[in-house]
Structures are given as C-alpha cells and as structure tokens.
Amino acid sequence: MAVINKDVRGSRSRGEARIAAxxxxxxxxxxxxxxxxxxxxxxxxxxGGLVVAFGVISGVAYRRLRKRLSHRRLTSADQAFGAACEGWVAGLGLALFALVAGRGEPGVMPSLHARLIGFGVMGALGACAALVLWWIAAGLQRRLPP
Incomplete structure (x- = not known):
C-alpha cells in the first residue's frame, strides 16, 4: 500500500494556485x-462593465490554468495545443458577444465577409493570448518552488 505525503501534494496545489493567480x-x-x-x-x-468583463475573463483563465498546471503529465505540445484551442474558442465567443451586444456606428453595416474576417482575427488573437499565458505559467511552474 502506497503512502501519499499530503503535505507535498498540498504544497503543489498551492503552488499551482499561486502561479495561476x-x-x-x-x-x-x-x-x-x-x-x-x-x-x-x-x-x-x-x-466599468468592460472592467467587470475583464475580471470574468481573468477568473476563467485562473480556473483553466489551475487545471492545466495540475495535469502536467501530458506533453508540452499537447498542453500548448489544448491551450490554443481553448483560446480560439474564447476569442470566437468574444467576437460573438461583440456581434450580439455591440453598439457600433449606427449607419455602418459590415458585410458577411468582414464579419468572418473579424471572427477569424478574434479567434487567432484568443489562441495567441492563451499560448502566451500558458507559456508564462509553465515557465513559472518550472522556476518557482512549490
């Protein structure tokens, strides 16, 4: 029967929470x-509503980073690809939110082509931001003590 040292596991969890925070x-x-x-x-x-939205985005990022940092048994490439996919979905979600809730210039109606380009750009930016955030978190996890 294996004995699990709860102090080590607990300190790792606190370290992951600290890095994610x-x-x-x-x-x-x-x-x-x-x-x-x-x-x-x-x-x-x-x-102020925009700052609240940034708080929600940061809260979601915190939760996803904690989960990703605790599952480091996957390869780095798998983790990076997963982070990029999640960021792409988040970018598309933000683009959809902007489409539904946006109050841009009332006289301007973007074409379908322009909207598709906007969705592609937001998805790409989301993927890039998620990759950068993941690489920073992974780097901190390697350098900081648990």
Whole structure:
C-alpha cells in the first residue's frame, strides 16, 4: 500500500494556485491597461462593465490554468495545443458577444465577409493570448518552488 505525503501534494496545489493567480492577475492588469489607454479621458460610463468583463475573463483563465498546471503529465505540445484551442474558442465567443451586444456606428453595416474576417482575427488573437499565458505559467511552474 502506497503512502501519499499530503503535505507535498498540498504544497503543489498551492503552488499551482499561486502561479495561476499571478498569471490571471497579470492578464487582468494588462487588459485593463490596454483598454484604459485606448479609452477617452475620462473613461465613458460603460467602462466599468468592460472592467467587470475583464475580471470574468481573468477568473476563467485562473480556473483553466489551475487545471492545466495540475495535469502536467501530458506533453508540452499537447498542453500548448489544448491551450490554443481553448483560446480560439474564447476569442470566437468574444467576437460573438461583440456581434450580439455591440453598439457600433449606427449607419455602418459590415458585410458577411468582414464579419468572418473579424471572427477569424478574434479567434487567432484568443489562441495567441492563451499560448502566451500558458507559456508564462509553465515557465513559472518550472522556476518557482512549490
């Protein structure tokens, strides 16, 4: 019968949570800073809703990073591909949300071709962002003690 050292397993879990929190917090700060840099001065009243959306995105990233960091038995290529696929789906979800809830220029109606390009760009950006976030988290996991 194998004896499991609960302290080691618990410290690994805390280490994964700490790395995921660092990455998700950095994501939140980065998204907020980019949005604030592009916003009018003072930011519009609906800017608070955007910050809440960034908080939700960061929370989802935290949960996914914790799960991915705890399943490191898969190869790095499998993990990176999975992260890219999840990011692609997240980018498409954000594009769909922008399509449904967006209040752009009232007189401008984008063509179907332009919308498809927008979905492709958002999917690609989501995949790239997820890969960068995963590589940062994996690098931190290798360098930080549990």
């Amino acid at each position: 660092i990455c998700a917090g950095g994501l939140f700060l980065f998204l907020s800073a980019v949005a604030l840099a592009g916003a009018d001065r003072p930011p519009p009243p609906r800017f």
